[in-house]
Amino acid sequence: MSLFIVCRSTLYQKYLARLAREQQIEILQSVPDLSGYSLVGDDAGLSLVSNRGEHGAIRIDYTEGGLDYRRKFGGGELIRKAVGLKAGYRPRVIDLTAGLGRDAFILAVSGCELTLVERHWLIHALLEDALIRGKRKAQDDDLQLAEILSRMSLRYEDANTTLEGLQPLSADVIYLDPMFPERKKKSAVKKEMQAFQNIVEKGMEVGLLQKAIKKAKKRVVVKRPKSASFLDEKKASFSISNNTLRFDIYLT
Numbered sequence: 317m318s319l320f321i322v323c324r325s326t327l328y329q330k331y332l333a334r335l336a337r338e339q340q341i342e343i344l345q346s347v348p349d350l351s352g353y354s355l356v357g358d359d360a361g362l363s364l365v366s367n368r369g370e371h372g373a374i375r376i377d378y379t380e381g382g383l384d385y386r387r388k389f390g391g392g393e394l395i396r397k398a399v400g401l402k403a404g405y406r407p408r409v410i411d412l413t414a415g416l417g418r419d420a421f422i423l424a425v426s427g428c429e430l431t432l433v434e435r436h437w438l439i440h441a442l443l444e445d446a447l448i449r450g451k452r453k454a455q456d457d458d459l460q461l462a463e464i465l466s467r468m469s470l471r472y473e474d475a476n477t478t479l480e481g482l483q484p485l486s487a488d489v490i491y492l493d494p495m496f497p498e499r500k501k502k503s504a505v506k507k508e509m510q511a512f513q514n515i516v517e518k519g520m521e522v523g524l525l526q527k528a529i530k531k532a533k534k535r536v537v538v539k540r541p542k543s544a545s546f547l548d549e550k551k552a553s554f555s556i557s558n559n560t561l562r563f564d565i566y567l568t
């Protein structure tokens with residue numbers, strides 16, 4: 317995959333230059349390569365744009381749009397139930413496959429302390445930007461959001477490394493949302509998933525479940541499409557589902 321870095325705001329100059337240096341990517345000035353993506357820093361934040369226009373720009377925003385709506389008007393009952401949340405009990409959760417941090421945000425809104433782990437540098441950059449931008453905006457005019465975001469801490473590493481260094485029982489719940497199996501009809505896949513399928517290496521979650529079960533204090537939760545097989549063919553203690561999604565719960 318080729319990547320074109322576009323900087324339209326002075327705010328992002330140093331940040332993008334550092335990312336490009338660390339990842340050994342050239343900051344191109346010419347017309348973007350149509351096989352790849354652009355990482356764009358502008359006044360709205362950092363976003364990932366498909367140069368072929370396969371889908372809209374991907375930007376994480378905790379201050380407006382879908383996630384803000386879910387914070388204010390609810391949703392996410394199934395995931396809350398899956399991690400075992402109940403009155404007076406807010407589990408400490410490690411999300412080993414953070415992605416765009418949507419599931420983690422829903423849990424942080426519900427009062428859980430979250431550690432988000434992401435191994436892909438581009439996705440980590442989008443997440444890091446969203447957390448910094450969100451905290452900056454919230455501290456001025458939205459103290460409730462500031463408190464929610466302060467419960468989310470982000471790590472840029474492979475989940476295998478996180479699990480190796482994790483003190484047994486320090487996380488109540490370990491959460492896994494592996495990449496869904498590729499669907500044949502591209503149109504049926506959401507824009508974020510299309511991008512993920514293009515940029516993220518496949519199979520990076522293999523073996524995490526077994527290791528997570530040894531480290532979680534209470535349970536490991538795995539998100540799956542409703543009719544998918546169990547992750548790594550390991551039967552869950554029980555599952556809960558709605559029309560499209562299933563959470564497999566492994567009690568430890």
Ligand SMILES: C[S@@+](CC[C@H](N)C(=O)[O-])C[C@H]1O[C@@H](n2cnc3c(N)ncnc32)[C@H](O)[C@@H]1O
Nearest residue numbers: 413414415416417418419435436474475493520
């Ligand atoms: C389906 S997405 C997760 C979406 C996320 N639950 C959300 O709410 O946005 C899976 C993510 O897991 C990450 N991932 C896969 N294997 C990983 C590993 N071994 N360590 C850390 N992150 C991993 C991928 O890079 C990808 O961003």
